[in-house]
Amino acid sequence: MIPVLERTMVAPNIHNLRLQAPDVARSAKPGQFVILQAEEDGERIPLTISDWDAEKGDITVVFMQVGATTGKLALLKAGDSIPTAAGPLGNPMELGNFGTVICVGGCYGIASIYPIARALKEMNNRVICVVEARSSFLFYWQEKLRKTSDEMIFITRDGSLGRRGHINNLGSIIPSIKGGVDRVIINGCNYVMMRGCEETRPLGIKTIVSLNTLMIDGTGMCGVCRVTVNGSNKFACVDGPHFDGHEVNWDELSSRRQAYLREETVTLRTSAPEKER
Amino acid sequence: MNLQRVEMSKQKPEVRRQNFDEVAFGYTPEEAMAEASRCLDCKKPGCVGNCPVEVNIPDFIRCIKAGDFAEGIRIIRQKNCLPAVTGRVCPQEEQCEGGCVFAKRGGQIAIGRLERFLADWEASQGINTGSIKKPRPTGRKVAVIGGGPAGLTVAGDLIQLGHQVTVYEALHKVGGVLVYGIPEFRLPKRIVRREVDYLTSLGVEMVTSYVVGKTRTVDSLLEEYDAIFVGSGAGLPWFMEIPGNNLNGVYSANEYLTRMNLMKGYTFPSVQTPIKQHHRVAVIGGGNVAMDCARTALRLGAEAHIVYRRSRQELPARLEEVENAEEEGVIFDFLTLPLACLGNENSWVTGLSCQKMELGEPDASGRRSPVAIPGSEFVMPVDAIIYAIGNSPNPLIPSTTPGLAIGRKGNIEAEEATGKTSKARVWAGGDVVTGAATVILAMGAGRKAARAIHRYLQTLEEE
Ligand SMILES: Cc1cc2nc3c(=O)[nH]c(=O)nc-3n(C[C@H](O)[C@H](O)[C@H](O)COP(=O)(O)OP(=O)(O)OC[C@H]3O[C@@H](n4cnc5c(N)ncnc54)[C@H](O)[C@@H]3O)c2cc1C
Ligand SMILES: Cc1cc2nc3c(=O)[nH]c(=O)nc-3n(C[C@H](O)[C@H](O)[C@H](O)COP(=O)(O)OP(=O)(O)OC[C@H]3O[C@@H](n4cnc5c(N)ncnc54)[C@H](O)[C@@H]3O)c2cc1C
Ligand code: SF4
Ligand code: SF4
Ligand code: FES
Ligand SMILES: [Mg+2]
Numbered sequence: 001m002i003p004v005l006e007r008t009m010v011a012p013n014i015h016n017l018r019l020q021a022p023d024v025a026r027s028a029k030p031g032q033f034v035i036l037q038a039e040e041d042g043e044r045i046p047l048t049i050s051d052w053d054a055e056k057g058d059i060t061v062v063f064m065q066v067g068a069t070t071g072k073l074a075l076l077k078a079g080d081s082i083p084t085a086a087g088p089l090g091n092p093m094e095l096g097n098f099g100t101v102i103c104v105g106g107c108y109g110i111a112s113i114y115p116i117a118r119a120l121k122e123m124n125n126r127v128i129c130v131v132e133a134r135s136s137f138l139f140y141w142q143e144k145l146r147k148t149s150d151e152m153i154f155i156t157r158d159g160s161l162g163r164r165g166h167i168n169n170l171g172s173i174i175p176s177i178k179g180g181v182d183r184v185i186i187n188g189c190n191y192v193m194m195r196g197c198e199e200t201r202p203l204g205i206k207t208i209v210s211l212n213t214l215m216i217d218g219t220g221m222c223g224v225c226r227v228t229v230n231g232s233n234k235f236a237c238v239d240g241p242h243f244d245g246h247e248v249n250w251d252e253l254s255s256r257r258q259a260y261l262r263e264e265t266v267t268l269r270t271s272a273p274e275k276e277r
Numbered sequence: 278m279n280l281q282r283v284e285m286s287k288q289k290p291e292v293r294r295q296n297f298d299e300v301a302f303g304y305t306p307e308e309a310m311a312e313a314s315r316c317l318d319c320k321k322p323g324c325v326g327n328c329p330v331e332v333n334i335p336d337f338i339r340c341i342k343a344g345d346f347a348e349g350i351r352i353i354r355q356k357n358c359l360p361a362v363t364g365r366v367c368p369q370e371e372q373c374e375g376g377c378v379f380a381k382r383g384g385q386i387a388i389g390r391l392e393r394f395l396a397d398w399e400a401s402q403g404i405n406t407g408s409i410k411k412p413r414p415t416g417r418k419v420a421v422i423g424g425g426p427a428g429l430t431v432a433g434d435l436i437q438l439g440h441q442v443t444v445y446e447a448l449h450k451v452g453g454v455l456v457y458g459i460p461e462f463r464l465p466k467r468i469v470r471r472e473v474d475y476l477t478s479l480g481v482e483m484v485t486s487y488v489v490g491k492t493r494t495v496d497s498l499l500e501e502y503d504a505i506f507v508g509s510g511a512g513l514p515w516f517m518e519i520p521g522n523n524l525n526g527v528y529s530a531n532e533y534l535t536r537m538n539l540m541k542g543y544t545f546p547s548v549q550t551p552i553k554q555h556h557r558v559a560v561i562g563g564g565n566v567a568m569d570c571a572r573t574a575l576r577l578g579a580e581a582h583i584v585y586r587r588s589r590q591e592l593p594a595r596l597e598e599v600e601n602a603e604e605e606g607v608i609f610d611f612l613t614l615p616l617a618c619l620g621n622e623n624s625w626v627t628g629l630s631c632q633k634m635e636l637g638e639p640d641a642s643g644r645r646s647p648v649a650i651p652g653s654e655f656v657m658p659v660d661a662i663i664y665a666i667g668n669s670p671n672p673l674i675p676s677t678t679p680g681l682a683i684g685r686k687g688n689i690e691a692e693e694a695t696g697k698t699s700k701a702r703v704w705a706g707g708d709v710v711t712g713a714a715t716v717i718l719a720m721g722a723g724r725k726a727a728r729a730i731h732r733y734l735q736t737l738e739e740e
Contacts, residue, residue, distance in 0.1 A: 023493060083449060217447070224529075224532045256525060260553070
């Protein structure tokens with residue numbers, strides 16, 4: 001069993017979950033994820049390790065409450081435990097001294113981009129964080145991000161903070177950066193990643209995305225996480241989850257992700273009364 | 278010579294195709310004794326040599342005859358630590374029963390059923406005759422990677438020799454294919470759980486959700502343990518190289534069976550694992566895995582097809598399972614080769630494009646290989662396609678363990694007699710060495726490796 005150390009809502013519908021998982025914390029690298037279960041016999045879902053403390057032996061995931069399993073996770077409190085947190089899975093993000101790197105985060109990606117930005121900063125890159133949300137009250141972890149970046153740019157749909165609009169702002173942000181941009185890394189929902197890649201493609205800037213496929217085991221055993229990248233078949237959990245966004249078949253990805261849309265709302269409905277018990 | 282096997286009663290096909298309960302009920306004591314009484318107790322029994330772990334078959338059958346079931350199961354357990362499992366899933370027709378003197382004339386002794394009978398009897402008594410006196414602790418520590426039949430055998434053998442054993446399992450339940458692959462109706466999960474609980478009661482530590490190579494490497498474990506056994510199985514699924522594999526509704530057998538078994542999808546929506554209600558399912562392949570997928574799909578209300586490019590005779594699945602599948606109404610499309618998965622504008626599967634085959638001249642191996650019939654292409658309308666064409670070992674451990682020699686097919690290379698690998702203090706066995714094989718072969722490999730590991734640990738003690 002994995003002890004829950006803390007669970008707090010950091011923005012509406014977005015939760016911070018800190019777990020005691022010493023072996024995972026000791027091996028975690030930026031860009032890796034864990035597979036969690038909210039309960040015995042529940043489904044297995046992947047969440048990115050957004051922070052960790054190898055010495056204390058804890059890991060932090062930040063998740064958006066969207067359905068049945070994240071709904072159960074959102075009810076946890078310190079002292080509870082969950083049956084499974086297996087990891088760290090997936091490949092770490094490729095790091096190095098690239099020069100100027102833009103780290104883009106939307107929804108849970110605001111958190112999952114943080115360890116990547118931190119590592120890139122430690123490797124002496126110029127790190128510019130671009131965070132995106134519907135409105136300013138949906139931002140979180142700003143202090144953490146500010147510490148790991150040379151500059152922060154906000155985009156809000158309603159213009160309540162920073163630039164107004166959505167991720168397509170990237171197209172005008174990049175040319176405005178003096179000295180140019182060597183790499184873009186985008187984390188968030190598939191839509192943000194896909195649209196972001198459309199902006200960077202004409203500019204010819206390498207753009208890395210962290211794909212969001214369905215997963216079960218996260219170890220290469222089931223193949224449900226198949227994606228087509230540069231025309232060839234990959235398993236996102238072991239070959240990724242980070243890929244060159246300009247090579248991803250986004251249409252296939254989004255249709256595969258939605259395979260269980262209807263069934264997922266069934267469990268949501270049937271699990272609703274249980275919460276009141 | 279009495280050639281009449283005592284039949285084992287089963288759920289009726291029209292009933293069992295509606296549920297996930299075990300198909301066969303097992304022998305009653307009277308039936309078991311009647312079947313046992315047919316055995317000739319041969320001086321040179323052909324059965325024993327044909328069992329990969331050489332269970333002393335005539336002896337345990339003699340005990341059944343005499344009604345001494347406790348002694349019978351004790352004899353089996355000397356060689357086989359998972360008799361309730363092997364009695365159900367061993368390909369007995371090729372193994373023990375295939376070697377029985379009766380086999381040539383049909384009516385071979387139902388050794389598997391008798392083995393199952395004793396194991397189930399033991400469970401019903403709430404005892405486990407495998408238990409021995411608590412051995413003196415040796416202070417030596419062994420890590421077992423993978424909780425399948427190979428790993429569990431190693432753990433059971435070494436704990437009984439006084440070594441400290443920890444099993445590291447990637448999934449959240451121990452049992453390997455026995456829990457994530459083989460369906461409930463063929464191998465009830467409570468049977469596996471009982472064996473695992475038994476090992477725990479002997480002192481084996483089970484650490485689940487621990488992915489060796491990721492959570493910790495083999496090298497790092499070697500700093501803490503005296504020896505390591507790798508029994509990580511062959512879990513990497515294959516797909517045919519045909520168009521349309523990434524349409525929605527195309528599964529690997531591993532995904533399909535894991536969703537249904539490990540994740541209990543067949544009870545959806547009472548569990549969270551979402552599953553699709555399919556109407557017509559094509560399972561590609563002809564082995565046990567394919568039968569399990571088709572029979573699962575059928576139980577969930579679909580019309581289930583087995584698409585196999587050769588004929589019935591060449592089916593690699595166990596005969597008993599083929600017959601069960603036929604009785605339940607699985608439709609077999611023999612001599613049929615898939616060409617492409619077809620889908621609609623929403624990227625959902627709508628059909629499997631196929632070509633008819635005929636059997637050509639026998640090749641060097643004597644097997645008649647299938648040849649495509651020109652112009653015989655047709656489309657099979659289906660809303661799901663499941664690949665059950667094989668698996669190879671997962672590269673996670675090989676790719677993170679320097680010094681471990683890997684074969685051409687991604688398998689770990691290990692000596693057959695001992696399981697010793699090219700890396701010091703590391704042994705391996707089961708599907709990760711042989712490629713996808715059988716439960717009993719994995720157990721046999723585990724047993725040999727346990728013996729070799731014990732010998733090695735003893736040399737340490739002498740130092
Ligand atoms: C590598 C990776 C890292 C991720 N990291 C994060 C993270 O840090 N924070 C976060 O909020 N989300 C993350 N996600 C997405 C997260 O896994 C899903 O939001 C979650 O599974 C939804 O589960 P649910 O039962 O609450 O919702 P549901 O209503 O069941 O599902 C909502 C949507 O989530 C997706 N989803 C459902 N089940 C799975 C599954 N088993 N595996 C993957 N996706 C699924 C589907 O697209 C589905 O339509 C990550 C996904 C991947 C692949
Ligand atoms: C659907 C199906 C039906 C079958 N039917 C039969 C049958 O009727 N009769 C028969 O004899 N055989 C059958 N088999 C084959 C048989 O199940 C296997 O040969 C046998 O289970 C192999 O045992 P194993 O211990 O080597 O590996 P497995 O049973 O595969 O166990 C390996 C374990 O290691 C774990 N693991 C993998 N990588 C790691 C890692 N990095 N860290 C930690 N743990 C890891 C896996 O999660 C798994 O639990 C069937 C197989 C399948 C898939
Ligand atoms: S272990 Fe398998 S092969 Fe050996 S006697 Fe038992 S059923 Fe037969
Ligand atoms: S070969 Fe057949 S008859 Fe002879 S001992 Fe074995 S099971 Fe009995
Ligand atoms: S999640 Fe199963 S293979 Fe990637
Ligand atoms: Mg869900």
